[in-house]
Amino acid sequence: MHATALRRLTDGETLAFDPTAYTPVDAPPGPEGDPPVLDVQYDYDAAAHELQDLESPWKQRRDVFRWMPVLPVDEPGPVLPAGGTPLVAAPRLAKRFGVGRILLKDETRNPTRCLKDRATAIGMTLAIAQGYEDVYCASAGNAAISLAGFAAHAGLRCHAYVPNIASCTRLAWLRRYGAEIHVSTGNYDQAYAEAERDGARHGWYSRNCALNPFLVEGKKTCAYEIAEELGWDVPDLVIAPSGDGCTLGAIGKGFRELAEMGITLRSPRAVGVQSEGVQPMVRRFHGQNGTRPDGDTEAASIAVRQPRNALRLLQEVRNSEGTLVAVSDEEIGEAQTLLATEAGVVAEFTSAATLAALARLAGSESLAHETVVLVITGGRLDDE
Numbered sequence: 001m002h003a004t005a006l007r008r009l010t011d012g013e014t015l016a017f018d019p020t021a022y023t024p025v026d027a028p029p030g031p032e033g034d035p036p037v038l039d040v041q042y043d044y045d046a047a048a049h050e051l052q053d054l055e056s057p058w059k060q061r062r063d064v065f066r067w068m069p070v071l072p073v074d075e076p077g078p079v080l081p082a083g084g085t086p087l088v089a090a091p092r093l094a095k096r097f098g099v100g101r102i103l104l105k106d107e108t109r110n111p112t113r114c115l116k117d118r119a120t121a122i123g124m125t126l127a128i129a130q131g132y133e134d135v136y137c138a139s140a141g142n143a144a145i146s147l148a149g150f151a152a153h154a155g156l157r158c159h160a161y162v163p164n165i166a167s168c169t170r171l172a173w174l175r176r177y178g179a180e181i182h183v184s185t186g187n188y189d190q191a192y193a194e195a196e197r198d199g200a201r202h203g204w205y206s207r208n209c210a211l212n213p214f215l216v217e218g219k220k221t222c223a224y225e226i227a228e229e230l231g232w233d234v235p236d237l238v239i240a241p242s243g244d245g246c247t248l249g250a251i252g253k254g255f256r257e258l259a260e261m262g263i264t265l266r267s268p269r270a271v272g273v274q275s276e277g278v279q280p281m282v283r284r285f286h287g288q289n290g291t292r293p294d295g296d297t298e299a300a301s302i303a304v305r306q307p308r309n310a311l312r313l314l315q316e317v318r319n320s321e322g323t324l325v326a327v328s329d330e331e332i333g334e335a336q337t338l339l340a341t342e343a344g345v346v347a348e349f350t351s352a353a354t355l356a357a358l359a360r361l362a363g364s365e366s367l368a369h370e371t372v373v374l375v376i377t378g379g380r381l382d383d384e
């Protein structure tokens with residue numbers, strides 16, 4: 001393993017690597033109220049060497065453990081295979097929006113139909129290696145469903161904390177996988193607080209994004225796959241829906257690492273999309289804090305009012321000269337229809353926000369020669 005240290009995002013402090021590291025909910029926040037989230041650092045010379053070794057045993061894997069040299073685990077866990085998803089060209093959409101090339105990173109093909117499985121694969125690997133029998137997670141739906149599926153496969157108990165508005169579909173998926181479900185009386189942020197309280201009390205393993213620093217390491221493999229599939233070239237833009245900020249923060253990290261290791265030449269512009277109803281990070285990025293209270297949105301997977309990995313996301317977006325945009329639920333709905341009818345990919349409502357964001361960007365700048373990757377993060381419809 002090439003992980004060497006943990007860097008605290010709020011103040012840049014470097015700590016010794018520890019596979020059980022975790023940010024307690026009550027840890028003193030950074031100057032802007034952010035939790036002091038940790039970021040895994042690696043010996044990148046050693047990692048690059050191993051990544052480029054054609055004889056490496058990891059090259060035969062198609063799941064997240066293909067990228068073992070940049071993962072914080074000693075060996076691949078006995079877990080469901082996450083990752084290895086296709087990049088689907090969408091020429092009809094490219095033509096419609098005047099974009100050079102649109103590629104859909106189809107994360108709906110993960111074991112539980114969502115990109116969250118990449119993070120769960122790493123979390124479960126660590127939970128199993130550390131001897132846990134119970135795992136828990138707070139979630140708008142997908143993270144808990146992902147954890148429930150992986151726990152079912154590995155034979156661990158899963159405790160799922162979901163907001164009061166979790167759809168019947170999402171609850172049914174949790175039941176199908178045999179999870180113990182705790183429906184909060186409040187929203188996602190309240191469910192998160194309840195999960196942290198119970199998890200600490202019982203000593204369960206946490207799959208709560210951001211606070212568990214190892215989960216984003218799984219998500220970043222999405223970037224490695226995109227770059228490899230493009231022949232170690234990178235797209236010009238990569239767009240992902242952003243709630244807590246872990247997903248695009250992780251993808252940004254993956255592309256940055258590849259460039260730092262000299263495997264690729266640059267990073268794509270990272271573009272995060274939120275819904276107009278709940279857009280704390282869009283406002284923060286554009287320096288409009290506190291200008292308007294958040295309302296509501298049907299994009300349940302990104303309806304996060306207190307993002308926990310905002311610093312990570314903002315750093316990666318700024319480093320890559322990307323941006324954050326907000327789109328309306330109406331635009332997301334139209335994009336969801338177009339993805340199905342003109343690209344053959346059925347995305348969940350939240351994930352369709354990526355195409356809505358691209359439509360906005362294409363209206364304000366020329367993308368005629370650009371390659372754009374939309375990360376279709378999930379494919380579970382709420383009325384199926």
Ligand SMILES: *Cc1c(COP(=O)(O)O)cnc(C)c1O
Nearest residue numbers: 142243244245246247301377378
């Ligand atoms: C969780 C999730 C996101 C957002 O990820 P964050 O890490 O919260 O920013 C986007 N799309 C889907 C489908 C998700 O489940």
